Amino acid sequence: MQVAETAASSLRATLVSRRAVGPDAFILELELPGMPNDLAPGKFAMLSPAVGGTQQIARPFSVYDRPAANRFTFLIQVLGDGTRELVTLEPGAEVICTMPLGNGFEVAPAEQEIVIVAGGVGSAPFLKYVQDRIAAKAAATTHMILGARTADRLYDSEAFEALDFDLRLATDDGSRGFHGNVVQALGAALDAGELSSSAHFLACGPAGLLHGFADFARQRLLRAWLSLETYMGCGFGVCNACPVPTNPDGPLGAWPFARTCKEGPVFSLDAIQF
Ligand SMILES: Cc1cc2nc3c(=O)[nH]c(=O)nc-3n(C[C@H](O)[C@H](O)[C@H](O)COP(=O)(O)OP(=O)(O)OC[C@H]3O[C@@H](n4cnc5c(N)ncnc54)[C@H](O)[C@@H]3O)c2cc1C
Incomplete structure (x- = not known):
């Protein structure tokens, strides 16, 4: 049910629109050329403002929708400074976007409920x-x-x-x-x-x-x-800030921890101790 990783790029995306969808959440639409057509659902991006952000570390967000080949949306709930700074950007602002990251969900065939x-x-x-x-x-x-x-x-x-x-x-x-x-x-x-x-x-x-x-x-x-x-640092497997203990008898049991950003974020329940 999980799919493999795809090579990621780090690019400057342009914020096209921002829409409130509740008391503390927004949908940001980014223009981002050059992404593969066949992105599995569940893949994520590391996002940070190109200018003016105070956070050293970009924040991870699932790809929400793809309204056009070069447009991606993200559904973002405001929790702390990183999310607040992203959702207060004005259209036209640039966002550093590293994606596609992680494995994502395999879309099961129709006969599978x-x-x-x-x-x-x-x-x-x-x-x-x-x-x-x-x-x-x-x-x-x-x-x-x-x-x-x-x-x-x-x-x-x-x-x-x-x-x-x-x-x-x-x-x-x-x-x-x-x-x-x-x-x-x-x-x-x-x-x-x-x-x-x-x-x-x-x-x-x-x-x-x-x-x-x-x-x-x-x-x-x-x-x-x-x-x-899980909390993350880099999003692409280098910093080891997002470990999850594996189940020794499961498919990832050869190593005691898996990285959520690299081997995940989608895990079968039998693969991890959670
Ligand atoms: C693969 C992945 C996909 C994600 N997709 C989305 C998404 O589509 N939309 C979305 O809104 N969020 C998503 N998140 C969560 C999002 O990354 C965090 O909410 C964000 O990093 C918080 O940053 P901040 O600077 O605003 O908050 P911080 O200042 O970092 O934290 C604010 C508060 O939230 C808590 N907190 C922050 N992050 C986490 C966490 N990961 N786990 C538990 N507590 C936490 C902190 O303890 C603190 O109390 C995703 C996370 C991952 C790993």
């Missing part, structure tokens, strides 16, 4: 994934549970709602969709027989969500893949 579990900006790797599944005539076997604390943090859910597939929303406060978190929503759907435990399960979101999902998937013996949002 897929259940996506995403929270907040954890939806970012999956817009392209769902688009690719629909293009491969696999909409009927593609399901997604998208959750957030509150309805206004279901960032850009309209982009997913516009696609013809099984999308389920969940909010912790019950303000939209299922009342509870995405793992509770998943458990309810499996128990009701609406989703099958023989599906492949793909998850991305904040650490708490991913840990809850990983525990649930192990208890229910689900085949699962996680896209981790």
